[in-house]
Every structure is written in C-alpha cells, then in structure tokens.
Amino acid sequence: MKHRFHYNILKKLPVIAISCGIAFTGCDKYLDGTQLPSGTIEAGDVYINDNMASTVVTGMFISISQNAGFGGGSGSNLGYVLGLYADELRSTLSGNFADIIFKNAITHSNSGYWSGYYGMLFTANAAIRGINNSTGNLVFKNQWLGEAYFLRALYHFYLVNMYGPVPIVLTPDYTVNNRLSRSPVADVYKQIIADLKLAQSMLPEDYTNGYGAATSSRVRPNKGAATALLARAYLYSGDWENAEIQATEVIGNNRYDTVALSNVFLANSKETIWAVAQRAPARAYEYGFYNGGMPATITPPQGPNSFSVFASASENLVHDFEPGDQRFTEWLRMTTILASGTNPAREVYFPAKYKSPANNVEYQVPLRLAEQYLIRAEARAMQNKGNAAGDLNVIRKRAGLAAVQPGNQTALLAAIAKEKRIELFAEYGHRFFDLKRTGKLDEVMKLVAPTKPATWESFMANWPIPPNDILSNPNLTPNPGYAQ
CATH class of the missing domain: 1.25.40.390 (Serine Threonine Protein Phosphatase 5, Tetratricopeptide repeat)
Known part of the structure; x- marks a missing residue:
C-alpha cells in the first residue's frame, strides 16, 4: 500500500x-x-x-x-x-x-x-x-x-x-x-x-x-x-x-580527500562524504544498470537488453569529453555490437563508474568531495572571485587535464558547468x-x-x-x- x-x-x-x-x-x-x-x-x-x-x-x-x-x-x-x-x-x-x-x-x-x-x-x-x-x-x-x-x-x-x-x-x-x-x-x-x-x-x-x-x-x-x-x-x-x-x-x-578515479566509488573511500549501502550484501545497483555481466563484444540477436541493460551513455555526453580526459577510459565502458544483416557494427558506451560484481565493494555515493570543489568554484565565480578557477582545476588535474583560466565570468561559469556535467554524470540528477x-x-x-x-x-x-x-x-x- x-x-x-x-x-x-x-x-x-x-x-x-x-x-x-x-x-x-x-x-x-x-x-x-x-x-x-x-x-x-x-x-x-x-x-x-x-x-x-x-x-x-x-x-x-x-x-x-x-x-x-x-x-x-x-x-x-x-x-x-x-x-x-x-x-x-x-x-x-x-x-x-x-x-x-x-x-x-x-x-x-x-x-x-x-x-x-x-x-x-x-x-x-x-x-x-x-x-x-x-x-x-x-x-x-x-x-x-x-x-x-x-x-x-x-x-x-x-x-x-x-x-x-x-x-x-x-x-x-x-x-x-x-x-x-x-x-x-x-x-x-x-x-x-x-x-x-x-x-x-x-x-x-x-x-x-x-x-x-x-x-x-x-x-x-x-x-x-x-x-x-x-x-x-x-x-x-x-x-x-x-x-x-x-x-x-x-x-x-x-576526513575527506580526492582519490584516484578508480577508487572514488569504493566503499568508504576518502572522497565519500555520505554513501548509501544496501540493506544486505549486494553489488552496487549501478553495476547492474549499465554492466550486468555484459561482454565487451555482443553478437546479435543479443543486445544490451539481453543482459538487462536498457540505457547507454548518450552520444552528446560521450562527445563532451575532452581528449586525454582519463574519466573517459575510467568511467565509460565501450561495447561493440557486431554487424547483423544490413546493420553495421557499432560501438556503444556505457557508464562504468561502478565496476565490481562483488558484494559491498562499492556503495552509492550521493555526496562526495569533487562536488564541493565545483560548488565552491561556481559560488566564487558568481562573486567574481579570482580563485574560482583553482577549484575547477583541482578536478581537471585529477582527470589528467591541463589547467584552464577562462578570461571572463561567462566563460568561467560555462567551464564549471561542463566540468560538472562530466564529473557527476549519471549521479542522482545533477545534470537535470x-x-x-x-x-x-x-x-x-x-x-x-x-x-x-x-x-x-x-x-x-x-x-x-x-x-x-x-x-x-x-x-x-x-x-x-x-x-x-
């Protein structure tokens, strides 16, 4: 009821x-x-x-x-x-x-x-x-x-x-x-x-x-x-x-610190501010949503849905990653769907922030430190403070990207918004x-x-x-x- x-x-x-x-x-x-x-x-x-x-x-x-x-x-x-x-x-x-x-x-x-x-x-x-x-x-x-x-x-x-x-x-x-x-x-x-x-x-x-x-x-x-x-x-x-x-x-x-991209979502990592654990031993839900044991190559008539995977990363999200961004290889997973009939082979990307099929290796993380840097960057930018880009660059550096120093407030806010899109994609509605x-x-x-x-x-x-x-x-x- x-x-x-x-x-x-x-x-x-x-x-x-x-x-x-x-x-x-x-x-x-x-x-x-x-x-x-x-x-x-x-x-x-x-x-x-x-x-x-x-x-x-x-x-x-x-x-x-x-x-x-x-x-x-x-x-x-x-x-x-x-x-x-x-x-x-x-x-x-x-x-x-x-x-x-x-x-x-x-x-x-x-x-x-x-x-x-x-x-x-x-x-x-x-x-x-x-x-x-x-x-x-x-x-x-x-x-x-x-x-x-x-x-x-x-x-x-x-x-x-x-x-x-x-x-x-x-x-x-x-x-x-x-x-x-x-x-x-x-x-x-x-x-x-x-x-x-x-x-x-x-x-x-x-x-x-x-x-x-x-x-x-x-x-x-x-x-x-x-x-x-x-x-x-x-x-x-x-x-x-x-x-x-x-x-x-x-x-x-x-108590908090940024950690390597591969460790961000591990249970109780130092980046975690607050996590949600399941009521009993289980793998993270997001692993099932986007992986579910799906192989790197799929032969039709099988498709992602054969593994109960019904969503992939959108093309424009994939496109928005900068060259050299380590989050592209660490937090996205490519699957090749082989050609079938008149349909050519295609490459599809899936979120891969959660990688482990084992129980309780990873927890859902609604609050983590990277967001706080981006919150402070935006708040400082809105106040026209010169140190806003420094917070943005903490997150970029962790991703293997060069520091940026946008020339005006509009450009800086756009850079922060794009960084937040990439850093927090598929995490609890941030983008929407x-x-x-x-x-x-x-x-x-x-x-x-x-x-x-x-x-x-x-x-x-x-x-x-x-x-x-x-x-x-x-x-x-x-x-x-x-x-x-």
Missing part, C-alpha cells in the same frame, strides 16, 4: 509500523544499526531508550536503500531516471520503461517519487517529534535528531527539484498535511537550510553507527555530510557567499537539476529532443503530481501540462 500525501493509512496512530521488514540479518553490518524488532511498536514506547530510537532511525536509512531515489529498480533510481530524462543516457530498447522516460513521455504513473518522499517525510517527522518528546534517557539524542533532520532536508530537496513548489511537511499529523498548499521554491529552500543547520549542530564530527560509536563506515551522515548538503542547498538558492563558506568547511576537513536552476533546460532539451525522438515543452521541467493526492487535498494544485 502506498503512502499517499494525505496519509489515510496512518490514521491509526499512535501505532508506528517500523518499516523494511524489520529484521534484516545484514543491517547491523552494513548500516551499523541495532538489532531490529519486527512488527509494530506503540509510539509512546518507541523512543524510551537509545536502542529503540536507533531502531526507528536505522529503519529510515534502510528505506533509503530501497526508496528515496537510491533504489535498485531502474524505474526508481534518480541517477538512472533523470539521466535518461535529460541528456546523459539513451535507451537501448524501444517501448520499455527506460524508453518512456528517455522520450520525456512521463505520466503520474511514472512519477512515484512524490508518494515515496512524502511517505518517508511522515516517518522522519514522527521520529523528530517522538525523540524531542521522549522522557527517556537518550545518550545519543542529538545523533538521532540530527540524522532525522538531515533526511527531512534531503527529501524536501529532491521534491522541490523534481516538482517545483511543493508542500513543506513538518508534522506527522495527516489532518494538517492533508490541507497544505504548495510553498514557493524559495520557502522550501529556507526550510531545507534550517533543517540542515540543525543537523549540522547535532551530528558528530566522526562517523557513528547505530550504537553511537565511532565507525569507519560512511553510510550514516555526520556533520560533514550535513555541511556538504547545506553547501548544495545554498548554491541552488543563489546564496553564493554561504555556499562558498560551507563548501570550504568540507574541503578543509581532513543544474539545467533547471540555471535556466538552461529548455535550450538544451529542445536541441536534444529530436534525437530521442521526442517533443520537449517547458512544463516538463516539473513532474506530474499523482491525481489522487490532488483530489484528496483541496489546497493542492497540479503541475500544468499533464492529464489528471
């Missing part, structure tokens, strides 16, 4: 159903959580001690590995879906789900993020209220609250970037939430920033586990993760000065979101659309809201352009 925005399934509170099944044998190892009880727990008893509070919060992180845009279903993974929707990926099989997204033909039935994020916002808000109201002795209260505020900010961040103005949900009370109107984008960012400041003030400097103990695992956010997401939120809201300040704090933190926030989406997509082939209209920048949620909330308005 889906968590719709109106939360009718939650009317029986104060019983909270702890999600995810809840007794996962691998959870302790991969999320550093507690032993999770199964079933449901009365809300008044949930937060009576650290073990119980940790159970709820750990369950939220388990949900992220399945939902929140980081799941293993190709239809729910943000990097995969938004890479197809924009200009990073190309579908390899006509008519399937990936092809529908690729051709920008989404409907509300393809837009499950709305219900997923609002369902998880309910859980985060219930945790925040329960932990704040707890009369128990919570030694690690700040950690549990900081993690919940971090997640609430994360969910609102993806909602506002996918749907435009959205309701800001700060309570688990469905009678309140079921009457909320959409808030302006600027107000959503104010809330995101407020939550991240709280998380920043509460989370420890070190990475900690579900027992509050220090750990080498980076799958729960620390202060650095809250700071990194805060830097992004300031950048997206146009607060260049604070974006620079927060990115500088992360860059100066000795950047095109939207910089006003370049229509320009780019109208050039790309005929090659899909598709038709691009400006309203497609914001995804459709489920009609049932609009019907159940008299104050919720739809995004224009979509059939309701």
Whole structure:
C-alpha cells in the first residue's frame, strides 16, 4: 500500500509500523544499526531508550536503500531516471520503461517519487517529534535528531527539484498535511537550510553507527555530510557567499580527500562524504544498470537488453569529453555490437563508474568531495572571485587535464558547468537539476529532443503530481501540462 500525501493509512496512530521488514540479518553490518524488532511498536514506547530510537532511525536509512531515489529498480533510481530524462543516457530498447522516460513521455504513473518522499517525510517527522518528546534517557539524542533532520532536508530537496513548489511537511499529523498548499521554491529552500543547520549542530564530527560509536563506515551522515548538503542547498538558492563558506568547511576537513578515479566509488573511500549501502550484501545497483555481466563484444540477436541493460551513455555526453580526459577510459565502458544483416557494427558506451560484481565493494555515493570543489568554484565565480578557477582545476588535474583560466565570468561559469556535467554524470540528477536552476533546460532539451525522438515543452521541467493526492487535498494544485 502506498503512502499517499494525505496519509489515510496512518490514521491509526499512535501505532508506528517500523518499516523494511524489520529484521534484516545484514543491517547491523552494513548500516551499523541495532538489532531490529519486527512488527509494530506503540509510539509512546518507541523512543524510551537509545536502542529503540536507533531502531526507528536505522529503519529510515534502510528505506533509503530501497526508496528515496537510491533504489535498485531502474524505474526508481534518480541517477538512472533523470539521466535518461535529460541528456546523459539513451535507451537501448524501444517501448520499455527506460524508453518512456528517455522520450520525456512521463505520466503520474511514472512519477512515484512524490508518494515515496512524502511517505518517508511522515516517518522522519514522527521520529523528530517522538525523540524531542521522549522522557527517556537518550545518550545519543542529538545523533538521532540530527540524522532525522538531515533526511527531512534531503527529501524536501529532491521534491522541490523534481516538482517545483511543493508542500513543506513538518508534522506527522495527516489532518494538517492533508490541507497544505504548495510553498514557493524559495520557502522550501529556507526550510531545507534550517533543517540542515540543525543537523549540522547535532551530528558528530566522526562517523557513528547505530550504537553511537565511532565507525569507519560512511553510510550514516555526520556533520560533514550535513555541511556538504547545506553547501548544495545554498548554491541552488543563489546564496553564493554561504555556499562558498560551507563548501570550504568540507574541503578543509581532513576526513575527506580526492582519490584516484578508480577508487572514488569504493566503499568508504576518502572522497565519500555520505554513501548509501544496501540493506544486505549486494553489488552496487549501478553495476547492474549499465554492466550486468555484459561482454565487451555482443553478437546479435543479443543486445544490451539481453543482459538487462536498457540505457547507454548518450552520444552528446560521450562527445563532451575532452581528449586525454582519463574519466573517459575510467568511467565509460565501450561495447561493440557486431554487424547483423544490413546493420553495421557499432560501438556503444556505457557508464562504468561502478565496476565490481562483488558484494559491498562499492556503495552509492550521493555526496562526495569533487562536488564541493565545483560548488565552491561556481559560488566564487558568481562573486567574481579570482580563485574560482583553482577549484575547477583541482578536478581537471585529477582527470589528467591541463589547467584552464577562462578570461571572463561567462566563460568561467560555462567551464564549471561542463566540468560538472562530466564529473557527476549519471549521479542522482545533477545534470537535470543544474539545467533547471540555471535556466538552461529548455535550450538544451529542445536541441536534444529530436534525437530521442521526442517533443520537449517547458512544463516538463516539473513532474506530474499523482491525481489522487490532488483530489484528496483541496489546497493542492497540479503541475500544468499533464492529464489528471
């Protein structure tokens, strides 16, 4: 049963159903959580001690590995879906789900993020209220609250970037939430920033586990993760000065460093600021999306789809790599599809940031240090600071490219945008979101659309809201352009 925005399934509170099944044998190892009880727990008893509070919060992180845009279903993974929707990926099989997204033909039935994020916002808000109201002795209260505020900010961040103005949900009370109107984008960012400041003030400097103990695992956010997401939120809201300040704090933190291209996505690499681990031992989802054991040469009638690979790197992404860029050989993989009948042989490139078929060698990495350098570069460029190109060149040097020093602000911002396109391709919607926030989406997509082939209209920048949620909330308005 889906968590719709109106939360009718939650009317029986104060019983909270702890999600995810809840007794996962691998959870302790991969999320550093507690032993999770199964079933449901009365809300008044949930937060009576650290073990119980940790159970709820750990369950939220388990949900992220399945939902929140980081799941293993190709239809729910943000990097995969938004890479197809924009200009990073190309579908390899006509008519399937990936092809529908690729051709920008989404409907509300393809837009499950709305219900997923609002369902998880309910859980985060219930945790925040329960932990704040707890009369128990919570030694690690700040950690549990900081993690919940971090997640609430994360969910609102993806909602506002996918749907435009959205309701800001700060309570688990469905009678309140079921009457909320959409808030302006600027107000959503104010809330995101407020939550991240709280998380920043509460989370420890070190990475900690579900027992509050220090750990080498980076799958729960620390202060650095809250700071990194805060830097992004300031950048997206146009607060260049604070974006620079927060990115500088992360860059100066000795817990983080750029690493060799081949090591960036390894579990707990020093470039990782925050990672998402699966609930049980498994290979990274992105390996399956773009590799799946597909050989370097394919003989028809087999094709990429024979290996459950339904998306390749787009031609214009491949074209945008500079000669000598080591990311081209390290993060792209070429497959030759042999000639068949009148069809000549062709070379197709696939994302290859995740290379290992082995379990838990690589984790999904939504926050990493390279982005912080590019955030600071853009923030400095927008302030006309002369040191902006230095941050850009840190990333170029790692890729084996020569330093650049564009002669004016326009050229510098264009160089930063191109570098971000190459560095963060197919990673959690960066390209789509950047095109939207910089006003370049229509320009780019109208050039790309005929090659899909598709038709691009400006309203497609914001995804459709489920009609049932609009019907159940008299104050919720739809995004224009979509059939309701």
